[in-house]
Amino acid sequence: AQGAANLIAPLFGGFAATGAIARTATNVRSGGRTPVAGIIHSVVLLAVVLALAPLAHHIPLATLSAIVVMVSVHMGEWHAFKTLGRFSAAYRTVLLSTFFITVVFDLTLAVELGLVMASLFFIHRVSDLTRIEPVPQDNAGIDPRIQVFRLFGSLFFGAANKLESLLVAADTRPAVIVLSLDKVINIDTTGLEILQNLHRTLAKQGASLVLCGLNAQPASLIARSGFATQLGEANIVGSLEAALARASACAAKAGELSPSPLGGASPVP
Structure with a gap:
């Protein structure tokens, strides 16, 4: 409504204006809580301008200044x-x-x-x-080439460096990295790009990436972006137990693959 008024007012000699915090604060402190207070204020001001302008001209500026100062003091929290x-x-x-x-x-x-x-x-x-923590595996049957991490918080551009450091900090080249995202509430496009880069890096090394426990927003973004197809639907599971089972299968198949001409094995489909 205010925008439309600012567009129309110049056609009739008026000028664009914005809401005044001072008048709003005064209205609220005086008990005005609805738009009716603003309407009454406008009507009274219009009446003063049209009918009482000669008298208003005689109001001392010092008086107006004092009113403004008092309004400012009362506005301050x-x-x-x-x-x-x-x-x-x-x-x-x-x-x-x-x-x-x-x-x-x-x-x-x-x-x-x-x-x-x-x-x-x-x-x-x-x-x-946002943090990334390794998940210890007490099960002796888990392949030692499988590394499991749990992400907490929101995977967005402000925390992308934490996921980027995942491979840099790795002492050995794993066969499979499992990321548990059940504690991740949100992923933005930067976080998605980091996941894609992680997948590509692992693929060049002949390793695989498995995701589990995706919440609604991360799952929707990964599906809409096409990353789910790129990663493989079988590598996106619901629970950590299912992820470990899938990772064990990937690790077993990775051990059977011969090295590719580029120096790494092909990723498990």
């Missing part, structure tokens, strides 16, 4: 500053930066900066929650 010590350094940084940018420059710049800073801190915090 000053109690938030008293509780800053209870919150994280990231929260304090965002709040104080937004506050000082608002005072020194303007509100628009402060909101933009605050959103950017909050987004960066959020990405950093979520990436810290």
Whole structure:
């Protein structure tokens, strides 16, 4: 509605405007909770401009300034500053930066900066929650060439380096890598690309990648991207037990394959 009004207003000599936080805060503190408060404010202001403009001209600027100052004081959530010590350094940084940018420059710049800073801190915090842990195998019947890892958190661009380090940190070349994704709530396109790169790297070494325990969003993305077909439907299973059984079959077949001309065995279909 506001956008349509800004498009139409110039046709009648008006100019584009935006919502005023000061008036909104005053309305809320005075008990206004619905759009009716804004309508009444507009009607009263229109009446003053049309009928009482000569009288409003005599209102001292000092009076208007005092009103603006009082509105600003009442808008400030000053109690938030008293509780800053209870919150994280990231929260304090965002709040104080937004506050000082608002005072020194303007509100628009402060909101933009605050959103950017909050987004960066959020990405950093979520990436810290993402981790990869090896899953110990107590079963003596498991082929030692099978390596099992469990991923936690969200596999997105902010945490892609953790999955990239999976092969770099490996001391030996495994025959099969099993990734348990039952604790992964989300995968973005960067995370998907890392999985694809991992699959290609293992394939060049004659090894296989097996995924298990996919939740709804990761499973949907992997299916829609075509990676499920590329990896092989048999290499995407529901449980870790099924993944280990599939990995054992892959490892057994990999041992029977002769080396390819490129120096690695062909991946198990």
